[in-house]
Amino acid sequence: QVQLVESGGGLVQAGGSLRLSCAVSGIAFSWFTVGWYRQAPGKQRDLVATLNSRGSTTYAESVKGRFIISRDNAKSTVYLEMNSLKPEDTASYYCNVEASWNTYWGQGIQVTVST
Numbered sequence: 001q002v003q004l005v006e007s008g009g010g011l012v013q014a015g016g017s018l019r020l021s022c023a024v025s026g027i028a029f030s031w032f033t034v035g036w037y038r039q040a041p042g043k044q045r046d047l048v049a050t051l052n053s054r055g056s057t058t059y060a061e062s063v064k065g066r067f068i069i070s071r072d073n074a075k076s077t078v079y080l081e082m083n084s085l086k087p088e089d090t091a092s093y094y095c096n097v098e099a100s101w102n103t104y105w106g107q108g109i110q111v112t113v114s115t
Helices: none
Strands: 004-005 010-013 017-023 031-037 047-050 057-059 067-072 077-082 091-098 104-105 109-114
Touching: 010 031, 017 031, 017 091, 031 077, 031 104, 047 067, 047 077, 047 091, 067 091, 077 091
Parallel strands: 010 109
Antiparallel strands: 004 017, 017 077, 031 047, 031 091, 047 057, 067 077, 091 104, 091 109
């Protein structure tokens, strides 16, 4: 059974930083693209960042230069370092693993950025 468990969310002031972690089990983690998405209330779930098995990354324009996605294959964990946080970054953040046969999601974790 594939499981993804996010941690590290919370409340932070604008300009602050947070580091999200997503521990993955039940799948050959290092083979697949991993990603972070976010969803604000009343809005669709949007891409934040992805990182493939070869180390190539993609970022949403709104987070470029502020967020960094990384992975530790030995720990089967993907991270999202979030810096210079803005109130508009407030959302539930979800990690995922894109296998060829399915995409797996975590349960989501709340990030709230106050003014």
